[in-house]
Amino acid sequence: MAAVPPRTTTPPLTSTPFHHPSSSPLSFSNSTFPKTPQLFPAITLSTTHILPRNAKFSTSVSGIWDAITGGADSSRQALIAIRRGMVLFRQGDVAGSVAEFDNAIQIDPRQKAYLWQRGLSLYYLDRFEEGAEQFRIDVAQNPNDTEESIWCFLCEAQLYGAAEARKKFLEVGRDPRPVMRETYNMFKDGGDPEKLVDVFSKGRESDYFYASLYAGLYYESQNEAEKARVHVVASCKSPYGQRSDDYMASLAKVHCICRNWE
The missing domain is CATH 1.25.40 (Serine Threonine Protein Phosphatase 5, Tetratricopeptide repeat)
Incomplete structure (x- = not known):
């Protein structure tokens, strides 16, 4: 998509979750992670991607959180866990990806409001209620996200049927x-x-x-x-x-x- 980038492949590593990318790229290859079937080619991840889809997180709030929790390091560790989860998903280890995404949330709870990748993985584990919750949380943060609205519908269609899910459809920009x-x-x-x-x-x-x-x-x-x-x-x-x-x-x-x- 020339005009609009595709879904962000990896979140940047930053001292807080939603600011400018680090100037020190950190790369991973599949050999870094637990062994899983190599369904897709090896993937190199760096920090030279576009900013996350929602960059409105308050700097002051982030700073307060980091001051209280020592969060600069925890944010970094959470983002590393997200990257591992994304690689595992690409390899076809959906359950492993959710474990990493959940680990990221445990390390830095702020990440949950932006973890659309987790919602996708939950869909493929038939955990539709949790998936819908994830997408609704994400859309609350980014009310212009078309794909998350659709994926919320997809989860709820499996729970309630398409007609009922359409009544709950999340309208976005x-x-x-x-x-x-x-x-x-x-x-x-x-x-x-x-x-x-x-x-x-x-x-x-x-x-x-x-x-x-x-x-x-x-x-x-x-x-x-x-x-x-x-x-x-x-x-x-x-x-x-x-x-x-x-x-x-x-x-x-x-x-x-x-x-x-x-």
């Missing part, structure tokens, strides 16, 4: 990405996933990937497993799905693994 605006409207009001894919099939590679992924997820919320499989597998096989280091490209692969789809 206007997404600058046309594909996500159309996707949001489809989930919020009901719509045609085939039309969504068709509209974006000849555009940017990232748009086709996202349209295919969310078309599949929409069908999953309607309990139409075969149609869901077709579109999620298509998103994995798309050029963007195969080449991008976008966290959501890894999610599409994890989705197929969890559903035993080729």
